[in-house]
Amino acid sequence: MAGKEKSDPSQLYDAIVVGAGIQGSFAAYHLAKRQRRTLLLEQFPLPHSRGSSHGHSRIIRSAYPQDYYTAMVAEAYLLWAELEAESEAKLYRPTPLLVLAQQENPEFQDFWKSMEQNRVPREVFTPEDLGRRFPGIRLCGGEMAVSDLTAGVLNADKALKAVQDQFQSRGGTMRDGEKVLRIVPGAVVTVTTSQGEYRARHLVVTAGAWASRLLAPLGLPLPLQPLRISVCYWRAKDPGDHGRLGQLPLFLGINLNGEKHHVYGFPASEYPGLVKICYHYGSPVDPDKPDQMDRASPQVPDIQILRDFVSQYLPGLHPEPALQERCLYTNTPDEDFVLDRHPRFSNVIIGAGFSGHGFKFAPVIGKILCELSLGEEPAYNLSPFQISRFPAVPKAPL
Ligand SMILES: Cc1cc2nc3c(=O)[nH]c(=O)nc-3n(C[C@H](O)[C@H](O)[C@H](O)COP(=O)(O)OP(=O)(O)OC[C@H]3O[C@@H](n4cnc5c(N)ncnc54)[C@H](O)[C@@H]3O)c2cc1C
Known part of the structure; x- marks a missing residue:
């Protein structure tokens, strides 16, 4: 108590x-x-x-397609720093976030406009530039990345x-x-x-x-719809790459493989050599019975979506999660x-x-x-x- x-x-x-x-x-x-x-x-x-x-990591970023979130996050950074000072605890680790998408994707265009209008410090990558900077991430032709240099990880x-x-x-x-x-x-x-x-x-x-x-x-x-989210951790195919997984950026993939919702990922941190990658959606669930499937609702094939994403965009990772945890979202329409x-x-x-x-x-x-x-x-x-x-x-x- x-x-x-x-x-x-x-x-x-x-x-x-x-x-x-x-x-x-x-x-x-x-x-x-x-x-x-x-x-x-x-x-x-x-x-x-x-x-x-609960858990080890959450993304904080200024990049949002809606200005009203970018406006709120500016004060959030200051208040997180205040809490860090009051509690003498390190809660935030700066880490750039890559927004990855097809160039003409409408949501990506909204991210882009909002980052420009709000002067969010950023860097733009073609697939070739990205391959040179972050060899673990592979984009295809017609896709691009913009990084939010204000982003980071909250513990x-x-x-x-x-x-x-x-x-x-x-x-x-x-x-x-x-x-x-x-x-x-x-x-x-x-x-x-x-x-x-x-x-x-x-x-x-x-x-x-x-x-x-x-x-x-x-x-x-x-x-309000509670959803069960699969928190998946992925290991490198080549054990020699383990060390490099901690150097990856954060990323947010927008409809890259035709997924309806984002796929997002973190550099390895909570488990050495394991990269956390999640699908930004899940199956409806009763929060008091999170292990029981709600048979009346359609189940979301989140793990298969993630396997496909990892195979395509992070080919150095084994396309089967090494570890799975769970968490709840509560979504509005x-x-x-x-x-x-x-x-x-x-x-x-x-x-x-x-x-x-x-x-x-x-x-x-x-x-x-x-x-x-x-x-x-x-x-x-x-x-x-x-x-x-x-x-x-x-x-x-x-
Ligand atoms: C896997 C995952 C990844 C995420 N990643 C990000 C991210 O990268 N960036 C980001 O910004 N956000 C992220 N989020 C979202 C973020 O974590 C949530 O929006 C946030 O934690 C919601 O907090 P909450 O206080 O509303 O809910 P909760 O943390 O669930 O708190 C609600 C509390 O109310 C208590 N409660 C409920 N009913 C009662 C009752 N009758 N009596 C007493 N207590 C009660 C519950 O037990 C619970 O502790 C992520 C979420 C998940 C699950």
């Missing part, structure tokens, strides 16, 4: 945050920094690997621990192994858990793949996040649907969720993240 404090039913918190993944932990940290009495609740004993925020496990430690060192209370079972909204929100009852003026729900289950009883049927107030209960704030790309922004997302809960207007245009964009969700009070 992380929190040593006993449950005190008479205590009124300024805010309760449900879910101690990276988003909830940063929301709680910003609330504590603003001197708000904050309780962070987590259903599983910490640390755990049953949600979306997810260390980052999560650092932000939770900073939250607690600022007086925040964290209680893990304590599942939220019921939320009763009102001017004061009552939260019933597996171990007690708590009250707060504000509630922040950052429950990852479990968010729909908590929000549906509050009249908010958000279209448009893959934009949900950052909003509940349409009926304005003191209930929701951060959800991070669609497999939310980690890098977590310090900014936490700040936005904190500001929303304090009744402030965040500095960002939040219209892409509003609940009202989903036609089936009630817009007006129930």
